[in-house]
Amino acid sequence: MLIKSHRDLAVYQNAVSAAVDVFALSRGFPRAELYSMTDQIRRSSRSVCANIAEAWRKRKYQAAFAAKLSDAETEAAETQVWLELADRFAYITSEEMRALDDRMEHIIAQLSIMAANADQWTLR
Numbered sequence: 001m002l003i004k005s006h007r008d009l010a011v012y013q014n015a016v017s018a019a020v021d022v023f024a025l026s027r028g029f030p031r032a033e034l035y036s037m038t039d040q041i042r043r044s045s046r047s048v049c050a051n052i053a054e055a056w057r058k059r060k061y062q063a064a065f066a067a068k069l070s071d072a073e074t075e076a077a078e079t080q081v082w083l084e085l086a087d088r089f090a091y092i093t094s095e096e097m098r099a100l101d102d103r104m105e106h107i108i109a110q111l112s113i114m115a116a117n118a119d120q121w122t123l124r
Helices: 010-026 031-057 062-088 094-116
Strands: none
Touching (some): 010 031, 062 094
16 A cells, blocks of 8 residues: 555554544543543543654654654553553543553554664655
8 A cells, every 4th residue: 555644554543543532531531630631641642643643754864753653652651551540540441441552552563663664664
C-alpha cells in the first residue's frame, strides 16, 4: 500500500481509534476529575496521534522523525498510567483498562519498530 500521508499509517489509525475510545470511556469519570484525570488522559491519548502526524512531516530528518515517534511512545505510556489509575479508582472496569492498555502496548510496539527502522521511513 502506498502511504501518502500520516492518515494512511496503521499506527496512526490505531492511535486515533484508541483516542476516540479513551474519550468515550472518560465521559463516565466523576465531574470532580474533569480538569485533572479526564483532561490528562484525553490530552495524552490525542497527543499520540498528533506526534505521529508531526513525525511524518519530519521525515526529511531521520533524528527528528525518530524523536517525534519517541514523543508519541511516551504519550502512549502516559495514557497507560492514567488508565491504570482510573482502574484503581474504579472509574473504569479492569476489563476496560486491560483492553485499552493492550491497544496502547500494540501502538508502542508499532512506534518502536518504526523508530528502529527510521531509515526506511525517512526521505532521501
